[in-house]
Amino acid sequence: MxxxxxxxxxxxxxxxxxxxxxxxxxxxxxxxxxxxxxxxxxxxxxxxxxxxxxxxxxxxxxxxxxxxxxxxxxxxxxxxxxxxxxxxxxxxxxxxxxxxxxxxxxxxxxxxxxxxxxxxxxxxxxxxxxxxxxxxTQPHWMTERKEILGSLPMSRVFLPGTHDSASYAIHRRANLENFVERFVITQDVDVLAQLIYGVRYLDIRVGHYPNTDSVWWANHGVYRSVPMQNVVNQVKTFLDNTNEVVIFDIQEFPVGFGKNLGVHHDFIGFLEEQFAGYYLPKSYHGWTSTLNAIWSSGKRLIIGYDEKRVVSRYESVWPCVTHQWGNVRTIEDLFNYLNRIETESLGYPRSIPRSAMAELTPNTWDVILNRLGGIRQMAETVNFNVTNWYNSKWQHTANIVAVDFVRSSGIIETAIEWNERRNSRC
Known part of the structure; x- marks a missing residue:
């Protein structure tokens, strides 16, 4: 306090x-x-x-x-x-x-x-x-500010994001989570709703389950959340109905990949097939592309991929966004970590976007003893503070800010407002 x-x-x-x-x-x-x-x-x-x-x-x-x-x-x-x-x-x-x-x-x-x-x-x-x-909701906020944002690359836009975007659970009525759900569910609306509310950065983790009908799943660690096909369909629905730009960032492969590059090739094949006509090829100026160039291309989906050994082989996937993760357990330590990365960003401009992962990270004993109260309680503790910090201290340096339970923060509203204020000139 x-x-x-x-x-x-x-x-x-x-x-x-x-x-x-x-x-x-x-x-x-x-x-x-x-x-x-x-x-x-x-x-x-x-x-x-x-x-x-x-x-x-x-x-x-x-x-x-x-x-x-x-x-x-x-x-x-x-x-x-x-x-x-x-x-x-x-x-x-x-x-x-x-x-x-x-x-x-x-x-x-x-x-x-x-x-x-x-x-x-x-x-x-x-x-x-x-x-x-x-x-x-904010389904068109980037397009509505095309004149202000068009000349900027993604690394210079303030983008609201979600952590473990596809690890969601939708509850109509009040209920109690079981022990596992308490530490794996990070969002309370699906990916399509997140995008409609204004999120433009999706943090995706993938599991490979060859003995299931779906094969590819969205995961949070070893927890299997929803079929990847569901997530893909939601993203396509959003892109079909807006002119917004979305980053679909594949960050981890916690189950079924191992060191087998063949599984990566199969998954990229799945992405290319499912997102045919949607994804922007990497050769189109890569991360230095301005929003105007992306809009002009007619392709508004950027697929980041966290496996360097295969990224170089495909035009469909880009080097993944740099995750800046504090791995901290207290609000004070989170503030100190975010303050450091935002301060350092002033002297080290990046071409690849970076995402401030604005969450607490429990250790094993925190989980066993429920010391931090689960992800919902941690988000309740963190998100209002993060909203204030990025309004008052780091509003000029913010790139991507990814949070749990995005509706419990004001980060979307904050990003929209500061994109206007830091890029407009009278």
Whole structure:
């Protein structure tokens, strides 16, 4: 809690105004103090026998006043509309659990149009709404900012990502996880939903099971999650319905590969067959390609592959994204590690994108004794802090930031905003 208090004290949002002459957003110190404020909604990853998908409100407003209130609504806020929950902010920054359970939204109900998903939040002063936000999807955020981002390579774009993207479990009702699920499930929505919400970097681990019908599976360590065919189909559905660029990064081969390069050749054959017409060949300028060049090619899927011995043999797979993994067990150590890699990145620009893996890593005894409470509890501890850190300290250096239970963070919203602010000029 000591570090959290310090970080919140340091956290400050800069002003954003719309520059009419350029049609872009830029910083300004003038105007209403609410231009420097932010409120948002996230979904807690904590699941118990009584509660799932608890709505949490987070805020930052350096010039908050006594008597200000923050209110939660089930429709677009309007003066006179009765909220379902209110709170009085008692600090410039904070997060508050509401005790309210968000309605389950299946992926089939998500569209490829940006939408608010029922819940809205507003900041009120003297009974007047001054600032609003909603729980929303972002299926086209890169394309909508094509003018700002088009000249940049992937290594210079702030990309929201998920850790072990295909290790997901979807629960409609509150339940208790078994011991294994507590330490292997990292997301609460499927890959298609992650992409619709705004994720653009997918961290994929693969297992080979030749004696099963599916053969290729998404894994988290030795845990077999979902057939790889399901993941592939979800990615293709997203690409078919948007003009976004997606990194499909194969990072580990925990089961069934060993030292047998033949299995790798077979799997790359599977990827080439399944993603034919979607993947961008490596010879197309590789990782130095700008987003404009990628869009011009008509191929918007980049497949990273974590096996150097076969990457050189295929045009379909690229050198994988560099994972920056702290292997730490406390929030203080995670802060120190992320601070080091982000600071070092200022002096060592990279052509290959890097992903800050913003998670805690339990050791064997942590798992056996359940000392860190499982991945859901660790994400609850980490994600709000990570959101604040990348808003206040590393917003100018961030490349990919990958988190567990992405809906319990504000990293998508943070990435979108800072891509605008650090690349726009008035």
């Amino acid at each position: 000591k570090l959290l208090t310090v970080v919140l004290a340091l956290f400050s949002w800069s002003t954003i105004v719309y520059c009419v002459s350029t049609g872009r957003f830029c910083d300004s110190e003038s105007g209403d103090d609410f231009q420097r404020a932010h409120i948002g909604l996230i979904i807690s990853p904590i699941m118990s026998i009584k509660m799932i998908r608890e709505i949490e409100i987070y805020w930052n407003h350096a010039k908050y006043r006594p008597g200000d209130t923050i209110a939660l609504y089930t429709s677009e806020p309007a003066n006179g509309l009765e909220p379902i929950y209110t709170l009085v902010p008692n600090a410039p920054s904070g997060i508050k659990r509401t005790g309210l359970q968000a309605t389950f939204v299946p992926t089939s109900n998500l569209t490829f149009v940006r939408q608010c998903l029922q819940y809205h939040v507003a900041w009120l002063r003297n009974g007047t709404i001054r600032l609003t936000n909603c729980l929303q």
